[in-house]
Amino acid sequence: MKPAGVKPGPGEEQAAGRFLEAERASRGPGSASARQDRKDWTALPRRGAAKPPSSLLSIRKPISRKAQLTLTVLSFVIPLLAWVVLSATQVVSPTFLPGPVATLQAGWEMAQSGQLFTDLWDTLRRIVYGFGLAVLVSVPVGIAMGTFMAGRALFEPFLSMVRYLPASAFIPLMMIWLGIDEESKIGVLFLGTVFFNTFMTADVVRSVPAQLINVSYTLGARRDEVLRKVIMPHSLPGIIDAIRVNIAAAWNLVVVAEVVVSTTGLGRRIMQSQRFLETDQIFAILIVIGICGVVIDMLLRLLRNRIGRWAT
Template identity: 55%
Template sequence: MVSVESPPVERATAPAPRVKLLKTKVSRRTAWILRVASVAVPFALWWAVSGSGVVPDRFLPAPPQVWAAFTDMVASGDLQNDLLASLGRIGAGFGLAVLVSVPLGFLMGTVGWAQPLFEPIIGILRYLPASAFIPLLIIWLGIGETSKIALLVLGVVFFNTLMTADVVRQVPRRLLDVSATLGAGRARVAARVVFPHSLPGILDALRVNAAVAYNLVVVAELIAATSGLGYRITRAQRFLQTDKIFAILIVIGLIGLTIDVTLRLVRARVGRWSV
């Protein structure tokens, strides 16, 4: 009698444990608590260290001293004048960089010959520190406003061009195919499809590079300037007025945060569909 082997019985396997993803969102209340703590904790540490006497006031002034220095500069009008001078340079330099980089980056992202033509030289120039051009800018343009604005343009234009081109190249191919199927020409596709789809990403690039321009204006004002926040820092350093330096640094941080939040709100408004 021939025995028939029964097929092997498959053992029931336990389901694989699910990998819990990291929690990336918190409640609105928790978020605000963390935001407040991110400012309050360093401020409390600063006050405690400066009040302990471990570090002399000349090197680490206490918050009340910094506030007194701030009110003195406001009362004299120096802070307002320096702030307007710095913001004017940022507006001119950053504005010129945007006028050049956004159209050029859009061209590199939409026209086939533009990327191999412009990307190599821009890729080289973006690795050259903008501050390294200061001696040449002074020789070519002098020590006036033109050289300071040119420094901001050099520090922003190359990075923003490549970032804009990358954003434009990320437009989904299916949108371009559908537009072509419906009979839209290249110019119409660029204006009605590519640009609106790229605009939120372009604004994100502007947010990043606005911080670069804001930092460079302080560097530009450290050399041969008669106004501006960088100039005021240099002047305070000569007389060991660290309370004024701290006050100006806080103002710089707050204005920079205001610029970033403003661009973020604009981005959220024009790019709601991409959130």
């Protein structure tokens, strides 16, 4: 053995290299020790050939128009059948769960008397005023928050706090400040939707790719041109989607406001029907609200698809 610190000579290095190569060869794939190691390995599970997934269950794969129509019809038929079965078997008392026929009769009677259309018009008018005012305020503020860091710093801290305050808690204050006329109900609708629509609009504007903005500046566009010709067209479909989501909240709030402070409207009619256990009228009014909501959503979706076809 050589003393520590003494380097091995050329012959000794070659001998050590040959010894290491022989050791690796003895442990190679064909060696006895390697074969013994492989015997201890657990066999991998065998997997059959993957079956092609159904087009209905494929991720984000378009389906045929026939399949889409069938599924759409089933989405209405299945709940309707469940409703018919429950009412026919009387598992639930008709006093609490009226059947489809009794509900249609109640709705027809309210339509013939004219009170259904009067209440529906009053409710729609309040939504147009309250939610329309919220859109007029929230869209410009949301664009400012999503476009400019100064706008985000100015509006976001305060709005982040007040958006958690329930709008229904402001009903007593609205009655004190604005009275019990239309202004209080419009104010509740405004407070209940303006903050959420603002943040959703800001998120849509912030999602505009930075590459589009940088390329616009590179091509010589000015700030107002970037805002009008790049940010706004790119954000408009998403802004309409935000309106689609928040108008559903407006329907919820208008019913609450009409129950508390109103003499007309669908919410008030629901409250009066509850006092006399006229559940068939309540179900009829709920169906009318659902139909109105679907129609409004379809109109907004058509508007979105026409304005921003590239985003569909």
